[in-house]
Amino acid sequence: MGCFECCIKCLGGVPYASLVATILCFSGVALFCGCGHVALAGTVAILEQHFSTNTSDHALLSEVIQLMQYVIYGIASFFFLYGIILLAEGFYTTSAVKELHGEFKTTACGRCISGMFVFLTYVLGVAWLGVFGFSAVPVFMFYNIWSTCEVIKSPQTNGTAGVEQICVDIRQYGIIPWNAFPGRICGSALENICNTNEFYMSYHLFIVACAGAGATVIALLIYMMATTYNYAVLKFKSREDCCTKF
Numbered sequence: 001m002g003c004f005e006c007c008i009k010c011l012g013g014v015p016y017a018s019l020v021a022t023i024l025c026f027s028g029v030a031l032f033c034g035c036g037h038v039a040l041a042g043t044v045a046i047l048e049q050h051f052s053t054n055t056s057d058h059a060l061l062s063e064v065i066q067l068m069q070y071v072i073y074g075i076a077s078f079f080f081l082y083g084i085i086l087l088a089e090g091f092y093t094t095s096a097v098k099e100l101h102g103e104f105k106t107t108a109c110g111r112c113i114s115g116m117f118v119f120l121t122y123v124l125g126v127a128w129l130g131v132f133g134f135s136a137v138p139v140f141m142f143y144n145i146w147s148t149c150e151v152i153k154s155p156q157t158n159g160t161a162g163v164e165q166i167c168v169d170i171r172q173y174g175i176i177p178w179n180a181f182p183g184r185i186c187g188s189a190l191e192n193i194c195n196t197n198e199f200y201m202s203y204h205l206f207i208v209a210c211a212g213a214g215a216t217v218i219a220l221l222i223y224m225m226a227t228t229y230n231y232a233v234l235k236f237k238s239r240e241d242c243c244t245k246f
Helices: 003-012 016-051 055-098 108-153 161-165 187-194 197-237
Strands: 167-169 184-186
Touching (some): 016 187, 055 197, 108 167, 167 187
16 A cells, blocks of 8 residues: 555544534633633622622622632533543544444444443533523623613713713622612713723623634534434444345
């Protein structure tokens, strides 16, 4: 076998679907975890400086956000390992399906492991759909604040007495209690918040984190299709009468 034929054979064993899904998964998880971690820290800073000056009013929220930041570390570590395992499993099953290394052989244990990855990937896909939806909540909240600031900056309202009546009450989102002070910011004070670096960075980082969660969902969908197809072919070819049943 020449060098060219050997290269073609090696390239034939590359699980391109799993490879694309792994790259997309790593990118999506990195964006979600990295941007989400920084955006959560910026959100706490905005709340403490402007919407809830009393520490006890947002103590529970601060603890939840800190817990979420630790969870982000775990998510990043888990998906780094899980992506590598799925890619390795893709190389194994692709080589087995295409019979690149001699006669096809499989065991019940190997099929069981492949089936386990199929089930786990489906569960993670459903879970990440929830994460994707949850990550859109802060984007919606920051967008409402930003759009209110744009109304204040508009020529129709800028410089008029009605500007001070345009407000944002962060308590209506349920992230701080109703007795939090001040809770509501109006007019020029709200415009100043929108001009801060914390608000600008947190808003855009939440958007990127939401996009990263969406990319991870797409990656898991690709994983689902690849692992399901490979498992089905392995299951079929493991039957002794597969040739007569095809």
